[in-house]
Each structure stands twice: as C-alpha cells, then as structure tokens.
Amino acid sequence: MIHPQHLAEKSDTHCPHDKKVSCGDCRLNTICLPISLHIEDIDRVNQIIQRSKPLQKGEYLFRANEAFSSVYAVRSGAVKSLTISQNGNEQVTGFYLPGELVGMDGLADNYYTNSVIALETASICEIPFNRLEELSLKVPSLQRHIFQLMSREITQEQQVIALLSKSNAEARIASLLLSISGRNSRRNLSTNKFLLPMSRTDIGNFLGLTIETVSRVLTRLKKSNMLTVDKKEITINDMSALQQLAKGTE
Amino acid sequence: MIHPQHLAEKSDTHCPHDKKVSCGDCRLNTICLPISLHIEDIDRVNQIIQRSKPLQKGEYLFRANEAFSSVYAVRSGAVKSLTISQNGNEQVTGFYLPGELVGMDGLADNYYTNSVIALETASICEIPFNRLEELSLKVPSLQRHIFQLMSREITQEQQVIALLSKSNAEARIASLLLSISGRNSRRNLSTNKFLLPMSRTDIGNFLGLTIETVSRVLTRLKKSNMLTVDKKEITINDMSALQQLAKGTE
DNA sequence: CAAACAATTTGACTTAAATCAACTATTTAC
DNA sequence: GTAAATAGTTGATTTAAGTCAAATTGTTTG
Numbered sequence: 001m002i003h004p005q006h007l008a009e010k011s012d013t014h015c016p017h018d019k020k021v022s023c024g025d026c027r028l029n030t031i032c033l034p035i036s037l038h039i040e041d042i043d044r045v046n047q048i049i050q051r052s053k054p055l056q057k058g059e060y061l062f063r064a065n066e067a068f069s070s071v072y073a074v075r076s077g078a079v080k081s082l083t084i085s086q087n088g089n090e091q092v093t094g095f096y097l098p099g100e101l102v103g104m105d106g107l108a109d110n111y112y113t114n115s116v117i118a119l120e121t122a123s124i125c126e127i128p129f130n131r132l133e134e135l136s137l138k139v140p141s142l143q144r145h146i147f148q149l150m151s152r153e154i155t156q157e158q159q160v161i162a163l164l165s166k167s168n169a170e171a172r173i174a175s176l177l178l179s180i181s182g183r184n185s186r187r188n189l190s191t192n193k194f195l196l197p198m199s200r201t202d203i204g205n206f207l208g209l210t211i212e213t214v215s216r217v218l219t220r221l222k223k224s225n226m227l228t229v230d231k232k233e234i235t236i237n238d239m240s241a242l243q244q245l246a247k248g249t250e
Numbered sequence: 251m252i253h254p255q256h257l258a259e260k261s262d263t264h265c266p267h268d269k270k271v272s273c274g275d276c277r278l279n280t281i282c283l284p285i286s287l288h289i290e291d292i293d294r295v296n297q298i299i300q301r302s303k304p305l306q307k308g309e310y311l312f313r314a315n316e317a318f319s320s321v322y323a324v325r326s327g328a329v330k331s332l333t334i335s336q337n338g339n340e341q342v343t344g345f346y347l348p349g350e351l352v353g354m355d356g357l358a359d360n361y362y363t364n365s366v367i368a369l370e371t372a373s374i375c376e377i378p379f380n381r382l383e384e385l386s387l388k389v390p391s392l393q394r395h396i397f398q399l400m401s402r403e404i405t406q407e408q409q410v411i412a413l414l415s416k417s418n419a420e421a422r423i424a425s426l427l428l429s430i431s432g433r434n435s436r437r438n439l440s441t442n443k444f445l446l447p448m449s450r451t452d453i454g455n456f457l458g459l460t461i462e463t464v465s466r467v468l469t470r471l472k473k474s475n476m477l478t479v480d481k482k483e484i485t486i487n488d489m490s491a492l493q494q495l496a497k498g499t500e
Numbered sequence: 501c502a503a504a505c506a507a508t509t510t511g512a513c514t515t516a517a518a519t520c521a522a523c524t525a526t527t528t529a530c
Numbered sequence: 531g532t533a534a535a536t537a538g539t540t541g542a543t544t545t546a547a548g549t550c551a552a553a554t555t556g557t558t559t560g
Contacts, residue, residue: 083412086497091412105408107401113408133397137390144383150400151357157407158355158364162333162341164414165458169517200538208415213517215539231526231538247336419547450508463547465509481508481556 022046031099031186032073032125033145041139048131055079055118061102063115068106070126074098077122078197080206081105081114092206094160095119095198097183101127104150119197164208167248172207173217174246177227177234192236221245272296281349281436282323283395291389298381305329305368311352313365318356320376324348327372328447330456331355331364342456344410345369345448347433351377354400369447414458417498422457423467424496427477427484442486471495 023029023046024039033042054077055061061072061079074096081094081102093114096102106112107129136143163175181191196203204214221227226242228235236242273279273296274289283292304327305311311322311329324346331344331352343364346352356362357379386393413425431441446453450468454461471477476492478485486492 083408085412085416089416089498091416093408093411104401105405107397108405109402113405133390133394137387137393140383140387143387143393147357147383147396147400150397150404151354152359153404154400154407155355155358155363157404157411158333158343161343161407161410161414162335164411165456166335166339166341206415210518211538212519212540216517219539248339460548461508462510462549466547469509 023049026075028073028075028099028187032101037139037141037145041142044135044139045127045132045142048128048135049073050126050128051075052124052126054121054123057118057120059118061116061118061124062106062112064112066112068103068110068112068129070128071101071103071106071132072116073101073125073127075123075125078119079116079122079124080119080198080202081116082205083114090205092202094157095180095202095206097180097197098187100183101149101153104153119202167246169207169209169213169217170221171246171248172209173203173214173221174242176203176207177236178242178246181236181239192239194234196232196234273299276325278323278325278349278437282351287389287391287395291392294385294389295382295392298378298385299323300376300378301325302374302376304371304373307368307370309368311366311368311374312362314362316362318353318360318362318379320378321351321353321356321382322366323351323375323377325373325375328369329366329372329374330369330448330452331366332455333364340455342452344407345430345452345456347430347447348437350433351399351403354403369452417496419457419459419463419467420470421496421498422459423453423464423471424492426453426457427486428492428496431486431489442489444484446482446484 021027022043023033024042026032029042033045037045064083076098078098079096079102080092081096082090082092085091094102096116102116103112105114132142132146136146163172167175180194180196184194185191198206200211200214200218203209204211207214209217218227218229221242222229226236226238226245228237271277272293273283274292276282279292283295287295314333326348328348329346329352330342331346332340332342335341344352346366352366353362355364382392382396386396413422417425430444430446434444435441448456450461450464453459454464457464459467468477468479471492472479476486476488476495478487
C-alpha cells in the first residue's frame with residue numbers, strides 16, 4: 001500500500017467530465033453542499049478546496065492516528081474507511097460514494113481514528129478544516145450545513161448499528177444493496193443496476209459476515225430471481241421483495 | 251409511557267448536590283463543556299440552558315419524528331436512545347450517562363430520528379439549538395467544541411459498529427462494561443464497581459443478543475470470578491482479563 | 501401482605517452462520 | 531501467454547447463539 005503524498009498539488013482530476021470543475025459547477029454540489037449557500041459563498045468554499053490527483057485503487061487517503069487537518073469529499077470513485085481493532089484486525093466502518101464526506105471522525109481528538117483507502121480510482125476534494133471552520137463563523141448557513149453533515153453521519157451510523165444488532169445475513173446484505181441504490185438515486189444514477197465498488201471480503205467485513213456467507217446469500221438471491229449478480233454488477237429485479245428482506249423476517 | 255410536557259419550566263432538579271447549579275459550577279462541566287471557554291463565555295452558555303424537573307424512569311425526553319429543537323445534556327441518572335426499525339421493533343442505539351449529550355441526530359433533517367427514554371430518574375439540561383448555534387457564531391471556541399462533540403459521537407458509534415460487526419457475545423458484554431467503567435472514570439467514580447442503569451433486555455437489545463445470552467454470559471463471568479454480579483451491581487474483579495475478553499478470542 | 505406482574509435465570513433443543521476444505525474464476529506479474 | 535496470486539464459489543461439518551419452556555426472583559399495587 002502506497003502512502004499518499006500530501007494532497008496539496010493543484011493538478012486536476014483525470015476524470016474527463018469533471019475537469020477543472022469548481023464547486024459552483026460540480027454536478028455533485030447538491031449532495032456535498034446541499035444547503036442554499038449564496039453564489040458568492042459557494043465561491044468562498046470553492047477557494048479553500050484543493051483538488052488533487054486521483055487516488056489509485058488500494059492507496060490511502062489518510063491513515064488512522066495521523067494528525068487531522070482536512071475533511072475530504074469523494075468526487076468520483078469510491079473509498080472505504082476502516083479502523084484497526086485492538087486485536088489487530090481491520091474493521092471496515094463505512095463506504096463513501098461520490099458527493100459524500102469522509103474524515104469527520106478526526107476532529108474529536110485531532111487525529112483520524114480511521115484509515116481511508118480507495119476501492120477504485122477516486123478523485124477527491126480536500127477541504128482544510130481550519131479554513132472551513134473560519135469561513136463557517138462568517139457564513140451562518142455554512143455552519144449549519146456542517147452541523148447537518150455531521151448529524152447525518154451520526155444518524156447513518158445509528159442505522160448501521162440497528163442493522164448489525166438485529167438482522168440476519170440476508171437482511172444485512174439486502175440493506176447494503178438498498179443503501180447503495182438509494183445513494184445512487186441522489187446522484188440520478190440507476191437505482192436497480194449498478195457496480196459494487198467493493199469486494200465480497202469488504203462487504204463481509206463491514207456487515208460482520210464471512211465471505212462465504214456473503215457469497216452464499218448473493219447466490220440465493222440470484223436463484224430466487226430477486227437479483228441478477230454478475231461479478232460486481234448487481235441488478236435488482238424485485239425492489240419491493242428486497243426491501244421486505246431488509247426489514248428482517250421477524 | 252408519559253409524554254414530556256415541554257421542558258421549559260424553570261424549576262430546579264431534586265438532586266440534592268446539584269441544586270440550582272449553573273454551568274460554571276457544575277461538577278460535570280469538564281465533560282459536557284471540555285474546551286477552555288472563557289468564564290464569560292461559559293456564562294453565556296449558561297444563560298441559554300434550561301433546567302427542567304427530572305424525568306422519571308420510563309418517561310420520554312423526546313420521541314422520534316418530533317421536530318428538532320434542542321440537544322440535551324444528562325446531568326444525573328441515565329437515558330437510552332432508540333429507533334423503531336421498519337418492522338416495528340425497538341432498537342436501542344445508545345446509553346447516555348451524566349455529562350453526555352443526546353439529540354444531535356435531530357439536526358440532519360430537523361426531526362429526531364431516535365426516541366430518548368429515562369432508564370432511571372434523570373435530571374436533564376435542555377440546550378435550545380438555535381440559540382447555541384447563534385452563540386457559536388460569536389464564540390469560535392464554542393463552535394469548535396460543538397464540532398468536536400459531534401465528531402466524538404461519530405467515533406463512538408464507529409466503535410460500536412466495529413464491536414457489533416466482529417465480536418462474540420462475551421466480547422460484546424465485556425466491551426459494554428468497560429465502556430461504562432471508562433465513562434465513570436471521567437466522572438471520578440469507581441471504575442470497578444458500579445450499578446448498571448439498564449435492564450438485561452436493554453443490554454441485549456443494544457448488543458444484538460437475546461436476554462438469555464446476556465444472562466448466561468454474566469453468569470459465566472461471575473463463575474470465573476472475573477466479575478461479581480449482584481442484580482444490577484457489577485464489580486470488575488479482574489480488569490485486564492475483561493479487557494482481554496473484549497478484544498475477542500481471535 | 502399477598503396477588504399480579506415483570507425481570508431474570510437456567511435447561512433442552514434447534515438453527516443460522518462460522519469454520520474447514522476443495523475447487524473455479526479472475527487478475528496481476530513476469 | 532502462462533504462472534502465480536488473489537478473489538469468489540460451493541460443500542460438509544461444527545458451534546455459538548437463538549428459541550422454546552419452565553422455574554425463580556424481584557417489584558408493584560390494591
């Protein structure tokens with residue numbers, strides 16, 4: 001695994017449709033800046049954001065225990081966050097898709113508690129937190145926006161807690177697929193056909209299942225025609241049945 | 251279950267040692283306001299905080315889907331937060347002890363996603379969020395403090411995710427006991443002898459275990475002399491063995 | 501204080517997912 | 531293009547925790 005140099009370079013992403021894009025023009029800005037910032041305020045945010053060259057699959061964005069300095073928005077591709085538990089095992093704590101922010105765990109004690117790794121080639125916007133903080137003192141709607149982003153992270157994690165605490169393997173996998181589907185819909189992508197950015201191993205690690213169980217459940221859902229599974233390509237053929245499954249049998 | 255009237259009354263808590271206490275004098279202020287606010291700033295926070303009459307066991311502080319208005323600090327006693335999952339089951343998402351803040355999930359979409367219920371008689375400080383927000387625009391260190399509190403909530407929930415995703419029943423229960431022990435130490439209470447504020451049912455619900463499994467694990471840890479268990483009173487006799495257990499056998 | 505109720509413990513049995521193992525498919529590297 | 535490594539699938543078996551059931555203890559309440 002290659003450690004990322006500081007992501008301070010001003011080079012643009014290689015992603016063709018996103019070249020040199022500023023926050024005001026970014027197709028994702030309704031996701032990563034959903035509140036009604038004035039045009040001039042969006043521009044002020046834009047000024048402090050640094051765009052770096054894309055991360056390649058397996059590269060670290062940052063590592064647990066490094067000093068906290070920035071939060072990061074995923075512009076394209078996907079990343080996973082993970083902690084190293086006391087017994088030394090990796091524990092995947094989340095997946096982040098375009099428009100989503102990662103690194104907010106670092107604020108609490110001024111170092112990151114997670115490492116973040118690219119699941120595939122990913123372009124990332126770096127947002128130095130000190131400068132965002134200063135700006136948010138001057139722009140009340142930005143302050144509120146940051147509070148809301150953090151709050152949303154909290155509610156999403158509580159949903160994961162509910163999921164892990166209650167459900168069986170099928171419900172967990174159904175929920176993950178529905179989560180990805182829902183996040184795709186926010187980006188106006190297909191809700192029923194998409195590529196999983198993560199491996200079966202990552203899915204199992206995140207959901208607290210073995211890779212064998214993940215594989216078997218996907219095979220079962222395929223055989224029942226609820227899904228079409230071709231490698232990493234998932235097609236949801238029966239959305240409501242999958243939603244029913246996610247609710248748990250109980 | 252009794253619905254709380256608005257917690258707007260200015261009556262003081264019945265807790266004898268906490269009567270009429272202001273934030274500046276509150277023995278918990280290093281926990282719930284850990285940063286170095288100037289004395290005058292602490293006083294400004296104090297001005298906006300409302301103290302209400304204590305909640306009795308089983309009473310709601312607020313309910314999921316109610317409009318968000320305030321965050322709440324637990325002053326004495328304990329509360330649990332819970333969501334109602336799609337299939338209608340209660341899912342305990344956390345326990346909150348004195349000095350801890352609850353309700354920050356409500357910010358994301360302006361309604362609470364959890365209900366919060368007193369586990370025992372609990373006095374609570376209500377902090378109207380609009381006013382806290384205004385004040386934090388004027389007091390940079392307060393803004394930072396709120397960011398940090400929310401970040402800490404995020405990291406704690408990630409730890410719960412890691413716990414639920416990985417561990418067996420013994421490790422989960424050991425972790426919960428150690429979590430309570432650690433939070434007691436922040437309040438200068440005993441780390442190895444304490445009363446559990448929650449029922450076995452709540453523990454099981456939170457940890458994704460049945461009540462029978464909770465009971466059996468506690469019996470097992472008692473028989474091995476790692477713990478002394480007398481009803482809700484827990485004594486940790488072998489802290490390092492418990493820590494080892496929490497790490498998981500693997 | 502006793503009846504009714506709620507919470508907890510303990511035991512017997514079942515089951516969903518883990519483990520162990522072998523095999524197949526897909527990348528990556530030379 | 532083939533070898534090596536990595537990722538994924540499938541099957542047989544084990545096991546930790548769930549389920550069902552009953553007994554016990556603790557808590558309310560009339």
